[in-house]
Amino acid sequence: MFVLASASKARQKLLDQIALRHKVIVSDFDETQIQEPDPILKVKLLAKGKSDSALKKLIKENHDLDTFQALLGCDSLFEFEGEIFEKPINKEQLISRWQRMSGKSGFLHTGHYLISHDSSKLDMESYSLNQYSDGVVSTKIEFMTLSNIEIIKYASIQEPYNCAGGFAIEGYGGLFIKKIDGCFSNVIGLSLPWLKINLEKLGLSELLLEKNNKIKYF
Numbered sequence: 001m002f003v004l005a006s007a008s009k010a011r012q013k014l015l016d017q018i019a020l021r022h023k024v025i026v027s028d029f030d031e032t033q034i035q036e037p038d039p040i041l042k043v044k045l046l047a048k049g050k051s052d053s054a055l056k057k058l059i060k061e062n063h064d065l066d067t068f069q070a071l072l073g074c075d076s077l078f079e080f081e082g083e084i085f086e087k088p089i090n091k092e093q094l095i096s097r098w099q100r101m102s103g104k105s106g107f108l109h110t111g112h113y114l115i116s117h118d119s120s121k122l123d124m125e126s127y128s129l130n131q132y133s134d135g136v137v138s139t140k141i142e143f144m145t146l147s148n149i150e151i152i153k154y155a156s157i158q159e160p161y162n163c164a165g166g167f168a169i170e171g172y173g174g175l176f177i178k179k180i181d182g183c184f185s186n187v188i189g190l191s192l193p194w195l196k197i198n199l200e201k202l203g204l205s206e207l208l209l210e211k212n213n214k215i216k217y218f
Helices: 009-017 039-061 091-101 148-155 172-176 184-188 192-201 205-209
Strands: 002-004 022-024 070-080 083-085 105-116 132-143 177-181
Touching: 002 009, 009 022, 009 184, 039 070, 039 105, 039 132, 070 091, 091 148, 105 184, 105 192, 132 184, 132 192, 148 172, 172 177, 184 192, 192 205
Parallel strands: 002 022, 002 070
Antiparallel strands: 070 083, 070 105, 105 132, 132 177
16 A cells, blocks of 8 residues: 555646555644755655654554555745745735746755555554655746736636645646756656656555555545
């Protein structure tokens, strides 16, 4: 069993896309405790915090521990001109950011923290001994030059408020992206190539061969 420690529908769709059977455990990790100015380190720490929190929740609630094989936590943020742009907090902030980003480029960073385990040793005392892989994947994004009318129109829908940087490449926001340099799925929230490489590294490549399985939520 593969567990995704994220409430992100976009990440869940990516796993569906590759037919990776999974369950979702929404982490209750408090992201505000990570006060780190470096975007690479911050997103890495956030991914680890989400993974650790979801794993503790899995153990505490005793969800299918005998079939549990791996858990992935992810977090994304957008870096623009040295600043960290996480999800916009209001319409004014979103418009202001887009007025700055228009015609320019930035980097979407996604931290990944993948944990595998020996089910015979999975308990609250020994969970930290499990094997893991972590890393940050960065994709450069170049934006179209937008008019204020286009920016205000985009700010009037819900989509950008749910995304790091204030845009969704898989949605309406894809109209505003001129080109990307790097992993496409990473911009959505999870690098599929990174996942493949690291599942293989942890000896779990067989998870990628399972197909047509329903997703359960708890």
